[in-house]
Amino acid sequence: MYGVVIAMIPALAASVWFFGIGALVVTLTSVLACVLFEHLIQRFILKKPTTITDGSAIVTGILLAFNLPTNIPLALIIIGAAVAIGMGKMSFGGLGQNPFNPALVGRVFLLISYPVQMTSWPKPIDSRFSYLDAETGATPLSIMKEGLITGKPFSEVLAEVPSYLELFLGVMGGSAGEIAGVALVIGLIYMLVKKIITWHIPVAVVGSVLVFTGILHLADSDAYASPMFHMLTGGLLLGAIFMATDYSSSPMATGGMILYGVGIGVITVLIRVWGAYPEGISFAILIMNAFVPLIDKYMKPKHFGEKVAAKKA
Amino acid sequence: MLKTFSLGGVHPAENKLSAAKATEILPVPAEVVIPISQHIGAPGTPVVKKGDEVKVGQVIAQSSGFVSANIHSPVSGKVFKIDDILDASGYKRQAIIIKTEGDEWMADIDRSDSIRKGITLSAEEIVKRIGEAGIVGLGGATFPAHVKLSPPPGKTCEVLIINGVECEPYLTSDHRLMLEKGEEMLVGVSLLMKALSVDRAIIGIENNKKDAIEHIRRLVSGYNGISVQPLKVQYPQGGEKQLIDACIGRQVPSGKLPIEVGAVVHNVGTAYAVYEAVQKSKPLIERIVTVTGLSVKNPGNFLVRIGTPISALIEAAGGLPEDTGKVIAGGPMMGKALASLDVPVTKGTSGVLIVPEKIAGRGKTEYCIRCSKCVSACPMGLSPYLLMTLAEKEIHDRAEEEKIMDCIECGSCSFTCPSNRPLLDYIRLGKGKVGQIMRSRIK
Numbered sequence: 088m089y090g091v092v093i094a095m096i097p098a099l100a101a102s103v104w105f106f107g108i109g110a111l112v113v114t115l116t117s118v119l120a121c122v123l124f125e126h127l128i129q130r131f132i133l134k135k136p137t138t139i140t141d142g143s144a145i146v147t148g149i150l151l152a153f154n155l156p157t158n159i160p161l162a163l164i165i166i167g168a169a170v171a172i173g174m175g176k177m178s179f180g181g182l183g184q185n186p187f188n189p190a191l192v193g194r195v196f197l198l199i200s201y202p203v204q205m206t207s208w209p210k211p212i213d214s215r216f217s218y219l220d221a222e223t224g225a226t227p228l229s230i231m232k233e234g235l236i237t238g239k240p241f242s243e244v245l246a247e248v249p250s251y252l253e254l255f256l257g258v259m260g261g262s263a264g265e266i267a268g269v270a271l272v273i274g275l276i277y278m279l280v281k282k283i284i285t286w287h288i289p290v291a292v293v294g295s296v297l298v299f300t301g302i303l304h305l306a307d308s309d310a311y312a313s314p315m316f317h318m319l320t321g322g323l324l325l326g327a328i329f330m331a332t333d334y335s336s337s338p339m340a341t342g343g344m345i346l347y348g349v350g351i352g353v354i355t356v357l358i359r360v361w362g363a364y365p366e367g368i369s370f371a372i373l374i375m376n377a378f379v380p381l382i383d384k385y386m387k388p389k390h391f392g393e394k395v396a397a398k399k400a
Numbered sequence: 401m402l403k404t405f406s407l408g409g410v411h412p413a414e415n416k417l418s419a420a421k422a423t424e425i426l427p428v429p430a431e432v433v434i435p436i437s438q439h440i441g442a443p444g445t446p447v448v449k450k451g452d453e454v455k456v457g458q459v460i461a462q463s464s465g466f467v468s469a470n471i472h473s474p475v476s477g478k479v480f481k482i483d484d485i486l487d488a489s490g491y492k493r494q495a496i497i498i499k500t501e502g503d504e505w506m507a508d509i510d511r512s513d514s515i516r517k518g519i520t521l522s523a524e525e526i527v528k529r530i531g532e533a534g535i536v537g538l539g540g541a542t543f544p545a546h547v548k549l550s551p552p553p554g555k556t557c558e559v560l561i562i563n564g565v566e567c568e569p570y571l572t573s574d575h576r577l578m579l580e581k582g583e584e585m586l587v588g589v590s591l592l593m594k595a596l597s598v599d600r601a602i603i604g605i606e607n608n609k610k611d612a613i614e615h616i617r618r619l620v621s622g623y624n625g626i627s628v629q630p631l632k633v634q635y636p637q638g639g640e641k642q643l644i645d646a647c648i649g650r651q652v653p654s655g656k657l658p659i660e661v662g663a664v665v666h667n668v669g670t671a672y673a674v675y676e677a678v679q680k681s682k683p684l685i686e687r688i689v690t691v692t693g694l695s696v697k698n699p700g701n702f703l704v705r706i707g708t709p710i711s712a713l714i715e716a717a718g719g720l721p722e723d724t725g726k727v728i729a730g731g732p733m734m735g736k737a738l739a740s741l742d743v744p745v746t747k748g749t750s751g752v753l754i755v756p757e758k759i760a761g762r763g764k765t766e767y768c769i770r771c772s773k774c775v776s777a778c779p780m781g782l783s784p785y786l787l788m789t790l791a792e793k794e795i796h797d798r799a800e801e802e803k804i805m806d807c808i809e810c811g812s813c814s815f816t817c818p819s820n821r822p823l824l825d826y827i828r829l830g831k832g833k834v835g836q837i838m839r840s841r842i843k
């Protein structure tokens with residue numbers, strides 16, 4: 088688990104670079120709250136030895152913070168941590184038992200309960216030295232959604248969103264950890280090299296989003312944003328690399344991982360393009376989490392010996 | 401890109417400490433203990449009794465079925481008693497104990513070092529000799545060799561695959577054999593080819609034994625139809641099904657034997673034993689054993705008579721180190737920890753591994769975090785995490801459906817588990833139960 092923490096350091100650094108104090112406050116609060124709740128529940132409700140040293144509560148804490156705006160009040164972070172750890176993880180028995188990604192359970196709970204606080208995004212760089220009173224702006228995805236709903240010409244909408252390079256580097260409004268694509272990709276490479284995860288889930292999620300939005304974009308480039316835009320905005324990379332790959336809520340066999348990843352990608356695009364929310368990856372991951380037991384039942388690894396004698400030496 | 405098998409596998413630290421140590425011949429022990437069950441199949445039936453005089457190479461227990469093997473006296477002397485002793489498996493098994501007197505061999509055994517290349521016997525005669533000589537698979541599986549040379553009716557062998565992989569970390573006995581007895585081994589391969597009437601044999605050797613690959617490559621030019629296949633280092637490549645997949649790209653179907661895809665596999669040690677049996681009339685009475693371990697003073701390879709106590713081998717390697725945690729018969733991945741050092745070397749003992757205390761234990765078992773590392777490591781494409789749960793909860797019908805019987809017990813799952821879960825231990829338990837159920841169904 089500490090390998091995952093190391094893999095998140097570049098994204099954390101990017102977050103602090105763009106959002107300054109807010110990123111630090113939110114991340115620290117979230118991690119401390121998650122670790123504390125896990126300790127308290129394990130010790131006093133489940134009456135078992137504490138498990139906080141396994142590092143998984145730290146991972147959940149950082150991931151929850153990555154999914155929050157950096158100007159969110161402390162009380163909400165603590166509520167989110169309580170839901171993530173209490174409802175998302177410990178109520179199922181703790182590490183390895185949770186069917187849903189705990190950090191996302193926390194985030195979606197907050198998103199539905201406190202929609203205003205959860206969708207006011209500090210502007211990057213400008214708001215480095217402020218926390219609650221940060222100057223806010225929209226995310227590229229919400230600019231896109233708003234623009235298309237109000238019927239602005241597509242070219243005008245495009246002029247309002249940052250360039251691809253800015254998007255990749257993270258110069259945009261958004262949750263603490265999702266903005267800097269480059270930092271997330273560095274984390275992915277680290278996890279692949281260290282064999283913490285395999286490539287299947289991230290590639291399936293991002294690949295299916297690229298293909299799906301690519302088809303839409305080709306069909307009508309004045310109504311649908313480019314695949315590149317979809318890949319670099321919102322929480323897609325964060326979700327594909329760090330959230331969908333959560334061990335206990337993702338499938339065991341590689342075939343299942345790909346199916347699960349494609350499901351996440353498709354649902355994300357459906358929500359982004361036709362749904363009420365500008366961003367849908369959190370919901371997409373949680374929905375596909377629910378299918379994991381079914382996927383594991385039917386998508387078994389390829390048994391040795393199924394490829395029979397056909398090939399001659 | 402070097403060939404290897406297609407599913408799973410792991411790469412543990414190789415630690416081939418004794419690879420450069422030439423084989424030493426150990427003196428004949430004062431007493432040997434010969435279990436009558438040293439092979440897969442029916443135990444041998446003792447044909448000597450207390451007080452009988454025996455010579456080296458004399459049959460002392462006869463094969464008692466189709467899948468069984470003769471056992472010969474490795475020493476000359478007097479049968480001291482026939483009694484139950486503790487063997488390497490930890491069970492009490494019947495054994496013949498012989499007190500050594502001198503070193504008198506059966507008259508027909510050719511003890512010279514000269515290499516006899518000419519093959520004069522017919523295929524049937526070769527198989528018969530191999531059966532009489534009590535040769536079993538020396539890679540560790542100890543399956544009687546002559547049985548594998550008699551394909552069931554309707555099945556034909558197209559290619560003989562010789563296992564020189566030695567994928568277990570630490571072990572080097574096959575490596576040394578290929579370097580020191582390469583020519584004899586190749587004559588053995590030719591004999592096996594004749595017995596199976598195939599014209600092609602492939603010797604699979606992992607790439608961490610470059611000297612052996614080169615040496616055997618040089619020698620095979622003098623033999624028709626034998627080739628060397630270097631393989632990428634990947635455990636458990638020495639598994640029969642994995643080796644066939646690696647060498648010729650065919651996968652033996654679930655529950656079937658290698659002959660199904662036209663292959664028969666024998667170990668390099670077995671090929672050498674076949675040479676000795678057929679060309680020199682020498683039955684299987686000795687073998688090379690690697691004695692090794694990180695704290696062992698003098699890790700090495702020793703040619704010993706069957707029945708020599710493990711303790712004598714450890715003495716030869718410089719004695720038991722002070723920090724010893726456990727002693728394993730075989731390699732670190734598939735070997736079994738010994739309960740006593742008095743147990744004898746048997747036909748299947750390829751190594752003795754002495755593990756220091758600090759790495760001998762297992763880590764604390766944690767919950768399964770569903771990381772799926774065991775699934776990617778399994779060379780048979782099974783789901784070890786699931787099989788463990790099914791075995792633990794005794795859901796045997798589901799375990800059978802999940803092909804628990806395909807497990808080759810290589811231990812890659814337990815090796816790779818970050819939560820130190822005893823995956824293989826439970827799967828073995830489940831296999832035993834499911835096997836029992838399946839057998840009772842046939843009756």
